[in-house]
Amino acid sequence: MTETEAAFLAVIRAFLTKEETAPAELEELTEKQWNHLFVLAAQHSLLAAVYDVVGKVPVFRQLSEEFCEHVRRQAVQSVTQQASRTALFLADERALETIGVQPLVLKGIVCRNLYPKPDLRPSGDEDLLIREKDFAAVDAYFRQKGFMRDKEIYTIPEETGYVQLKTGAFYEIHTVLFSRESSAYGCLNDVFSDIFEHPSQIEVQGQTIFTLEETRHLFYLLCHSFKHFLHGGIGIRQICDMVQMIRAYGSKIDWETFWKLCEQYHMTCFCVNLLDIGERYLGFSYEESGAVRCTKKIRPDSEALLNDMLDAGAFGKSSAGRIHSANITLYAAETGGEEHAVGGIRKSLFPETSYIKNRYPYAARHPFLLPAAYAQRIFQWMRQQCAKKEQKSSIEMGMERAALLKKYDMIRTADEEKRGGMHAGRT
Template sequence: MNILNCTPGNYELILTPFAALSAARQQPELYREMLMNIFLFFPLGLTLSNALPRKWHRWGRIILTTFVGCILSAGIEYTQYRCALGLAETDDVICNTLGAFIGSTSLLIAHAIEKSRERVRHTNMTLTTTETQFLHIARAAISGSDLPIEKVDWPAVFALAGQQKLLPILFEAVRKMPAAGENAALFAVTKQQVIGQVLNQTVRSAEFADLYRKLRSAGLHPIVVKGQLCSHLYPLKDHRISADDDLYISDAEFMACHEQLLANGLTTDTPTDELATADEVSYTKNGSPLYIELHRHLFDSAEDAHDELNHFFTDINPVEMDGFLAMPPHEHLLYLILHAYKHFVRSGIGARQFCDIGLWAREYHAEIDWQRLHEQCESVHAATFAAAAFRIARDYLGIEFDLPAPWSDAVDAEPLLHDSLCGGVYGSNDLTRLHSSTVTLNAVKASRTGEKSSVLRTVFPKREYLERRYPYLKKRPYLLPVAWVQRLAHYASEKQSGADSSASGSIKLGKERIELMKRYGIMD
């Protein structure tokens, strides 16, 4: 087949297919030549099929690669015949084409391996016994269904409820069960925890309501999102525990609202020269459980993965709701979904977010434009995620509401639910998960721009990602290498202190969660 080294000779041509097979019975050496012709084009099939665009179907790439191999081989044989450089055989073309085809079937092997890994991942994402028991009780607490009669691992269930910030809600449903007497010490300790959490939440709600009235009296129009509005949907509103209260205000009133918060005894750590551009500013009050987040934008405009979400909320006409200014029900449900979506992309969400979404959808069902909601979610790759959230609320938490077309509840929601229960509220259960957000955010950004995410970018993230942790980068961006060193040193100190965190562990978890995001259409 090496036409460049052959000396011109006779014009020899064999067009009969498989003629070499019959000749090989007398000349076994021909079998080896046929195998060599197959192996000769194997690298072409392997390389070309994997080099073609991945968005093409694998069988399309295989067929095209095989066709190219056939044409190339036929061209070589034709050249041999025309230049009288050797024997031109149809069998050579057949063997070369077969070699290209076999090489291209590496796509099928890779697909089979990926499916196998996906089955393993799915197995690892099934609900545990504790998670199942927790969901059974949560369903009873939120929707009024029957409590479990089987034996419950109460320490594990209460621990999981605490991680999900649902302990008061669950405890209220089970505190009079016979199990309370059988586990008197555990229930007594848990009761004290619940009393403390509910009392703290009651004080927080009262102080927030008083502060909000003062802001309105000052002529301001802050919009309340999540917490205080969602709590009214629960059987006992102060049993929904929240860490902060969120206010969304126009840029025109931002500084005036900031001054009013300071005048009412709240303080902030945000430097004065950053107030003019900050997306959000946090405030606390000495001796008070109040923790206020004042938002100029609902989503961080510095994050490429989330800035696209802000345009849905630029022209909000607020409505009165439970004594507060609020977004209309449709926009607030969209925000609850996208807020959960944002945290899922970073490091995870908790079961309470599914409760909020489901209870809001049920309470304001008639005021939701379900078609438009689907289009809005679909435009930011969140439609399948939202459908899974709705299914969790309906099927696992018992919150009944109709899900009209084009929404579908056929999506497999269990992997998302398992990830949420493992990660806790906003993925805060362990440092490994929190640190994995660099991996997932980098991957989502890359998928939006068509680029390929890299481990290097994960280890050395952009300045915008590190600014919150290392504020000096805002004024001195040239110190980014210093921040990288600090970050790596922080990883090392966490590992030495025995904290559940490591760079390799974060990258591994991040890759697993990327596959989960692909499952829900967030990434290609």
């Protein structure tokens, strides 16, 4: 870890724990390192939070006035935009209730509500889970309000995005939490099959909204991180969200059930190491939060995971190699085999038909054009590989990240599965 990355983590810890004194790690940063600090903050969607801590620090004020003002404007813009998006979302959530739809709100505004200053933790979109029977009413509501879908639909979709160009509001409407077609994580839907019968309520700016019950919401945050880890990576904010949820609800979470779910779905080591990063760098404490440690004896070794997270940024899209490496990590998770590169390349070139139809709408409208869509996919993939020779290739990145899946016990080889038994949902 570099000095700048250490300072970044210290600043985030100070923000989360409301420290009154500035982190000592800031004192020795050069101007170049200060610039990198804010690049990191932006990549992890935590720029406003970082500025909130360092904005009044004398050593920051000694930097050029132009640089300080540029950072301040970015932070203020982030907070202002988030406050506006929050107000719009609360109005739309109220409106859905008036048409007889009660969605469960996921992540986003629910996690923001756990932070010392909620609008400093931005959300690019808001996620709502609805029953399939309510989709037509929800779709009609958003279309009537001038929202545009992010893709054409022909049946009730598992996930659809709605964007309102005038305001920038963006919502993802889910009828299931995880794609049923995914053999890597589709099985996770079993955990959440009855969540509409057991919701929790929270209050945001005086408005009551419904969300997941605490134990399964924490497990959902872990599952969501697992999914994104397979698709390119996760950033520091995902740990922050988990840490803040545990700080708020640690004594209400059924820890025996939580750790059983982690074991059942092969995420125990992953979770233990995520929380180890929280303990070492973000001020998290099991004891102070009322959390219960996993009884399985796992010796944390989180440095490799942390380095991958710092490189990934908030959504695992810090480089083309990382984005395309997802085909290798997904293949590794799906098969547990050793030929990650070969299988991953094959998956890149020949993904599922449903993916092709989403990516190339003309193939959905005219199925006889599927071969043309696959040809276009292959051409684009080959061009991207050639254009990014200066970066680590997707194959190199994918092999490295597949090794991390093995290190943190998130996949098993076929022989290990036979010796240790299949874990739930995997075939």
